[in-house]
Amino acid sequence: MSGDLHITGIRPMGKAATSVTVRGGRIAAYGEDAPPGMETIDGGDAILIPGLVEAHTHLDKTLLGMGWYRNEVGPRLIDKIENERAEKKRLGIDPARQSARQAVLSVAQGSTAIRSHVDVDTEVGLSGIEGVLRTCEAYRDIVDIEIVAFPQSGMLIRPGTAELMEEALRLGAHVVGGLDPSAIDRDPKGHLDVIFGLAERFGVPVDIHLHEPAELGAFSMELIVERTRALGMQGEVTISHAFCLGMADRDYVASLIDALAEARVHILTTAPASRPVPPVKRLVEAGVVVAAGSDGVRDTWGPYGNADMLERAMLVGLRNNFRRDDEVEMALDVCTYGGARLMGLDGYGIAAGDRADFVLVEGETLAEAVVSRAPRRMVVKNGRVVARSGRALVEAP
Amino acid sequence: MSGDLHITGIRPMGKAATSVTVRGGRIAAYGEDAPPGMETIDGGDAILIPGLVEAHTHLDKTLLGMGWYRNEVGPRLIDKIENERAEKKRLGIDPARQSARQAVLSVAQGSTAIRSHVDVDTEVGLSGIEGVLRTCEAYRDIVDIEIVAFPQSGMLIRPGTAELMEEALRLGAHVVGGLDPSAIDRDPKGHLDVIFGLAERFGVPVDIHLHEPAELGAFSMELIVERTRALGMQGEVTISHAFCLGMADRDYVASLIDALAEARVHILTTAPASRPVPPVKRLVEAGVVVAAGSDGVRDTWGPYGNADMLERAMLVGLRNNFRRDDEVEMALDVCTYGGARLMGLDGYGIAAGDRADFVLVEGETLAEAVVSRAPRRMVVKNGRVVARSGRALVEAP
Numbered sequence: 001m002s003g004d005l006h007i008t009g010i011r012p013m014g015k016a017a018t019s020v021t022v023r024g025g026r027i028a029a030y031g032e033d034a035p036p037g038m039e040t041i042d043g044g045d046a047i048l049i050p051g052l053v054e055a056h057t058h059l060d061k062t063l064l065g066m067g068w069y070r071n072e073v074g075p076r077l078i079d080k081i082e083n084e085r086a087e088k089k090r091l092g093i094d095p096a097r098q099s100a101r102q103a104v105l106s107v108a109q110g111s112t113a114i115r116s117h118v119d120v121d122t123e124v125g126l127s128g129i130e131g132v133l134r135t136c137e138a139y140r141d142i143v144d145i146e147i148v149a150f151p152q153s154g155m156l157i158r159p160g161t162a163e164l165m166e167e168a169l170r171l172g173a174h175v176v177g178g179l180d181p182s183a184i185d186r187d188p189k190g191h192l193d194v195i196f197g198l199a200e201r202f203g204v205p206v207d208i209h210l211h212e213p214a215e216l217g218a219f220s221m222e223l224i225v226e227r228t229r230a231l232g233m234q235g236e237v238t239i240s241h242a243f244c245l246g247m248a249d250r251d252y253v254a255s256l257i258d259a260l261a262e263a264r265v266h267i268l269t270t271a272p273a274s275r276p277v278p279p280v281k282r283l284v285e286a287g288v289v290v291a292a293g294s295d296g297v298r299d300t301w302g303p304y305g306n307a308d309m310l311e312r313a314m315l316v317g318l319r320n321n322f323r324r325d326d327e328v329e330m331a332l333d334v335c336t337y338g339g340a341r342l343m344g345l346d347g348y349g350i351a352a353g354d355r356a357d358f359v360l361v362e363g364e365t366l367a368e369a370v371v372s373r374a375p376r377r378m379v380v381k382n383g384r385v386v387a388r389s390g391r392a393l394v395e396a397p
Numbered sequence: 398m399s400g401d402l403h404i405t406g407i408r409p410m411g412k413a414a415t416s417v418t419v420r421g422g423r424i425a426a427y428g429e430d431a432p433p434g435m436e437t438i439d440g441g442d443a444i445l446i447p448g449l450v451e452a453h454t455h456l457d458k459t460l461l462g463m464g465w466y467r468n469e470v471g472p473r474l475i476d477k478i479e480n481e482r483a484e485k486k487r488l489g490i491d492p493a494r495q496s497a498r499q500a501v502l503s504v505a506q507g508s509t510a511i512r513s514h515v516d517v518d519t520e521v522g523l524s525g526i527e528g529v530l531r532t533c534e535a536y537r538d539i540v541d542i543e544i545v546a547f548p549q550s551g552m553l554i555r556p557g558t559a560e561l562m563e564e565a566l567r568l569g570a571h572v573v574g575g576l577d578p579s580a581i582d583r584d585p586k587g588h589l590d591v592i593f594g595l596a597e598r599f600g601v602p603v604d605i606h607l608h609e610p611a612e613l614g615a616f617s618m619e620l621i622v623e624r625t626r627a628l629g630m631q632g633e634v635t636i637s638h639a640f641c642l643g644m645a646d647r648d649y650v651a652s653l654i655d656a657l658a659e660a661r662v663h664i665l666t667t668a669p670a671s672r673p674v675p676p677v678k679r680l681v682e683a684g685v686v687v688a689a690g691s692d693g694v695r696d697t698w699g700p701y702g703n704a705d706m707l708e709r710a711m712l713v714g715l716r717n718n719f720r721r722d723d724e725v726e727m728a729l730d731v732c733t734y735g736g737a738r739l740m741g742l743d744g745y746g747i748a749a750g751d752r753a754d755f756v757l758v759e760g761e762t763l764a765e766a767v768v769s770r771a772p773r774r775m776v777v778k779n780g781r782v783v784a785r786s787g788r789a790l791v792e793a794p
Contacts, residue, residue: 068761071721273670274718302720303768304711314701318712321671323699324468364465371700 003383010043025383046360051112052309053339056293059099095131104396110359117150150177178208217244246276271319291342356383400780407440422780443757448509449706450736453690456496492528501793507756514547547574575605614641643673753780
């Protein structure tokens with residue numbers, strides 16, 4: 001297929017019905033008649049939105065398709081981390097196969113780009129990175145996958161990990177990841193110096209998991225902002241989870257939000273219902289890029305998740321008490337344009353000239369599409385149909 | 398149809414596959430051969446669970462099937478209450494029609510019993526109660542509906558409302574409802590005296606919406622417990638929402654939980670992601686009956702909700718950070734047995750002799766059924782199939 005398409009009966013962002021013409025994998029025009037000889041599809045009056053962006057997940061560790069995993073894990077963070085390292089061996093979680101399964105599910109749900117953190121530690125070494133790199137390559141025609149080298153088990157506390165992170169970047173990981181500089185790695189300055197040092201040497205962005213609560217997380221956030229400024233990495237740094245922004249001290253939060261906006265540090269939220277969360281509306285209104293992700297999808301950490309970023313938009317809405325249509329639309333924006341800005345996706349959008357990465361979703365309005373979460377009518381990647389009626393046209397392994 | 402059925406290939410609560418025989422609308426036996434002449438159905442290896450219980454919703458105010466409602470409502474509680482009263486007239490929200498639509502959707506999702514709060518105020522008078530009573534009667538063969546007379550706009554602050562509440566109970570409302578005795582009605586003693594007075598005179602249970610936060614809600618909770626004890630109404634009183642149980646003061650919460658358990662006052666949660674919530678596990682472990690509900694489904698208050706109590710179990714799990722299988726099973730128990738105990742449903746369960754109200758759900762385990770939320774394979778009410786493959790066999794108006 002050539003990446004040429006003509007689709008009638010689509011409503012861009014829920015507006016009046018028109019047609020869209022795609023040429024060479026890019027959106028060429030709206031409202032044209034069907035060009036002679038071009039494949040024409042009926043859009044069924046669905047809403048056209050840009051491809052959903054899964055901006056934070058863990059493709060290497062999903063258990064999709066492996067039979068039900070009975071979770072009997074203890075309550076502490078360290079229980080989950082240690083359980084996972086043990087289960088990886090016992091269950092034979094193959095990163096290439098598993099990442100392909102989740103990637104195909106993502107495509108079926110309308111995601112056209114994925115940022116995946118991938119574990120790097122002294123037990124699995126680089127096998128996760130290598131496996132997800134294979135999926136990234138094998139499925140490059142249907143989804144863009146960006147890989148974050150992620151020290152899930154800690155970095156400084158597990159000697160040898162920093163060297164493996166460096167090797168991961170050499171192999172082709174696209175982003176350097178970090179994790180709770182104080183709470184896990186016990187040395188915030190040391191942790192961040194290594195992470196930002198790698199980013200500088202390899203010229204890659206940074207994405208740091210920050211679960212640290214309240215004032216402890218806020219201190220780490222300040223250190224991250226300082227380094228972002230000092231290295232001129234504005235726009236290249238993401239803080240994932242950022243639970244500290246959900247703390248009670250509103251004035252402190254306001255000062256942090258100002259600092260994030262000024263240093264153009266992005267915030268990634270999964271909108272968990274059981275944890276404090278970054279206030280999406282306040283962040284967006286302050287000009288901070290906010291994106292969202294599924295986090296783990298059915299893994300040893302927990303049974304939830306279906307890689308549906310339209311459902312994630314709903315969860316962002318529920319968590320932030322978004323009830324008005326303009327607020328629900330903001331949640332959807334987080335799961336589309338927000339993710340695209342965080343990942344720096346080139347040519348993202350639905351204007352003429354943009355890459356033809358889009359989804360046809362069912363609903364009278366954008367808000368209805370979000371709360372209904374009906375199976376996606378169609379998903380188009382680089383001008384080619386990659387999923388229909390909630391099913392990917394490519395088989396998962 | 399007679400309420401006789403034989404279904405092969407079902408797994409009761411996810412256990413080993415067997416068959417179930419239904420006679421006269423009740424579960425007769427497991428593991429029997431197909432009785433001659435009886436309708437036999439293939440259960441497809443689905444899990445059999447008792448009917449889901451929607452223990453808190455507002456059937457009279459859903460906008461299902463009425464075209465998308467663009468929500469531009471202000472942020473305060475009073476904005477939502479006043480907006481709704483105005484929109485009821487403007488939009489022509491017909492309680493009989495709308496409650497029927499949501500009831501049929503509930504049946505399709507596997508709920509076999511519903512407790513619905515129904516507005517009573519000096520503007521709509523008893524039209525809501527009359528409308529939902531009609532639905533209750535018209536759909537009695539496919540779902541049990543219990544009606545709570547609910548003073549949504551306040552009772553003492555709107556003179557005439559208490560008299561309408563009394564009239565609602567005379568018309569056939571099954572439960573007397575209350576609402577924020579301090580925050581809305583400005584007179585906690587006065588409010589509760591009227592509510593419990595009506596309960597005593599009509600011999601009906603009580604179900605009070607309590608959104609009041611922290612110490613204020615805790616004070617109301619204490620007053621409710623005191624009256625429950627004084628009137629010997631143990632087991633007949635429910636506190637819905639009970640956000641105060643989500644407050645930070647764990648010792649105070651512990652004393653409240655003890656009092657609830659001792660007075661057998663039930664707790665209803667919708668597990669909202671954006672509010673403090675009752676701690677489900679602590680309550681269940683203390684012996685308090687905990688049930689769950691959808692709350693409003695696509696109404697002027699907000700766009701969310703699909704009446705799916707399997708999805709609600711997932712949201713209860715997410716809100717309470719339930720990750721282990723036994724915890725997810727607890728969330729499902731809340732949405733089945735918990736609701737049945739709260740409503741006092743007679744013959745509820747899946748043992749031989751119980752009413753044949755059950756659902757066949759897809760999944761390898763109970764936890765997978767909850768997190769996957771696949772369309773229900775089959776819903777049986779009083780021994781008759783009322784929904785298949787996610788669709789009710791009765792049409793909604």
